[in-house]
Amino acid sequence: MKLNINEALYTNLLEKNYEKALNLKNRYSFINANLFPILSKEERDMVSDFQEKNVKLVSFSNEAYKNGDAYALFPKWGENYQLQRMNPYDGNEGSCKRQMLLNLCNVSLSPEADMAATASSILVGNSLFHNPNRTEIQEKALKKIYNGQSIGGIGITEIDHGSDAVNMKMQANIGDDGSITYNGTKIYTTNGAVADYFSSYGVTDISNPRMTMMLTLFERGDEGLKTERLRIPGAEGIGVGKVTYDNVTVPADRMLAKPGEGYKRLFRGLTPERVAIIGAGIAGIWSALAHGVIYSQIRHQFGKPLFKNQGISHTLDDIYSKAAAYTAFAFQIADFYDKKVGNKIHHGEKPNPTDEGSVAVQAAQGKYLISKFYNQAAYEVVQTMGGRGSISEFNSNSSINRLENLSRLIEVLGGHRNIQLMIIEMGLKGTTAMSITGNVQKAKRQERKIQNRITELNIKRAESILVKEAKFLSDGTKAELTMIISKIKEATEAKNKIEQQAYTKALPKALRNAGKEVHKAKKAR
Known part of the structure; x- marks a missing residue:
């Protein structure tokens, strides 16, 4: 009798020797051997702690992936403050460098959960954290998101306004009592289908969006708020959604940024978001490379390891060299942001606009280069591993196929790659203008x-x-x-x-x- 595809059972068919060699602990060891020499003792200890916790979560993570649930890890990660390390919280120091090191650990365990965590704890977390006058409900939301008890989704993209987010049409109105009402739709909201909290941008005057943009916190269950899931093949287990606001009214204590301030907060939030995406990209590149290097040295063909064939080793050599270069650039961007912008925000100070502009260009450069190469690196490693790279068994320690699937989305998230090039172009024009103004005139x-x-x-x-x-x-x-x-x-x-x-x-x-x-x-x- 012929079985229906839904009746066919998955099983672990992968070779035990390869399965053991590709386990998370071995992949971490490869990454550490390359990155620990350039990290401080404090950073190495932090990474080791993250990795130790994650190794214990392998079986749990595999089961969550089997069930199509990228969020099962949230409470586990929340217990060890592993959902974000960008902002200081509950006694833990925060910085972009620490966030990148966290990504390096989490992506190798579950790339899907890391992406979902970035949207929840960085995008929504930042929108709450950067409000210096948090109300009780806002503080509660921030704590639950950082602890993994709740999920956040940020509302920026609209059906006709993706890259052109500054001209959004989400209609916001402020009542005489300070209450806020939203009408409109947000699309492609990462975590939107399952989020408990929604940090969403709206404008009080659609003919003047920049001067009237505001930011408001909503909760699942608010009357008139409806969510629908979108099927994104490369983001299995992540609840990307469409969120509709039908006359949704919330009290004044939900306002995160008043009209006009929302525009500044939008752009101030995009830079650390892109830095976090850079961290995920670096993590994905190293994780993919670890798969390729380990597999190619234990897989034999024609009487010798794959690695002995230059067609394989030279491909991995190229990825290895670029991974090292891009990592150095990523850490440079993180250090600049932390020293010039992040530290000032954490101390309630206003960053220098020139510094914010400089790091915005650097973040655009990093995201453009690294997200593009992440996809190339994952693809090349999949090809290097042949059949082993093209399957994704639920109980396997190999996540290279999942990395490749997810890597295709990184160039779109946080601003399409062409938007990054536009920002880079502005930086190029601005920096040359300072040196050749007389010649230009x-x-x-x-x-x-x-x-x-x-x-x-x-x-x-x-x-x-x-x-x-x-x-x-x-x-x-x-x-x-x-x-x-x-x-x-x-x-x-x-x-x-x-x-x-x-x-x-x-x-x-x-x-x-x-x-x-x-x-x-x-x-x-």
Whole structure:
């Protein structure tokens, strides 16, 4: 009798020798051998503690993955403060560097749970932590999210406003009693389908979103709030969702940022989010590399280990070299943020705008490079491992296939890669402007002279056509040329640059049309 696919049972078919060699402890050992030399004793001790706890959670994590639940680890991680280490909390110091080291440990255990934790404890956690005047309900939410008792989802992306988040249309209204009402829909909210708390942005005036953007805390169960799960193949077990706000009204103590302040908080929150994503990317690269290096040295083909074949070893060598370089860059970004921005926020001080701009560009550079390479590295290792890399057994210590699936999403999360390039472009333009301002201005002046000369020649040509070729032109064309010439001269005399530019651009087209009329009329004769 033929079995239905849903009746077919999964089992552990993987070779025991490979399974033992690829266990989490061995993969951690490989990562530590490469990174411990560049870490301080405090950092090494912290990483060792995280890893020791995670090794004990392997069976629990595998069972959670089998059940499609990326959140089962939250309470376990929460007990050891392993959901976030970016912000200081409950006696634990916080920094971006510590967060990256946490990612290095958690991704190897469960890449899905790490992604969900970043959305909950970093994105939503930061929106609460960065509010210096937290109310009782906000403090309660922050504590439960950091302890893993609750899940958070942040509402930024909308159906027609993904990358263009600053022009969101979520309608927010503030009542006379200070209560806040939201109407609209957020989409692709990580954890949105299962979240207990929603930190969501809205605008009180959709025609002026930047100056009226605000941030509000909502809870599952608020009347009018509806969540639906979206199926994201690369994010198994993660409740990415669509969240609808249908006249959802909450009291004043839920406001996290008042109108106008929300815009600043949005951008201030994007940089640490991207730094956390960089950490996840670095962790994914090292985890993928650990799989490839270990497997290739115990898997034999043609009478020798795979690693003895240069087609395999050179691929891993390339990943190894780039992993080291990108890790150094990631730590540099983290250190800059911690010293120049994070520490000031933690002490209630306002960071220097120039420092915030600099680290925003660095974070964009890091996210662009590292998230892109994460996917490439995972893909190459999967190919190196052949069939072993393309399956994902529930009870297996191998998570390379899961890493590859999830790595495809990292370039989209926290701002699409093209958005990162736009930020990088602004940084490139800004830093060069500081060093070559005089040259730029000189080039602009020279360009203006050339354009003015071209305009003068076009005007002379137009005036000549109006005199010498008038009999071949229609009245409409003659009137248009005359008007444009007159407008350019008037705008130049009045120094009206806008009209001058507009009519200067219109003149060449009018000349082309006149030339066609003359040619057609002469040909007809």
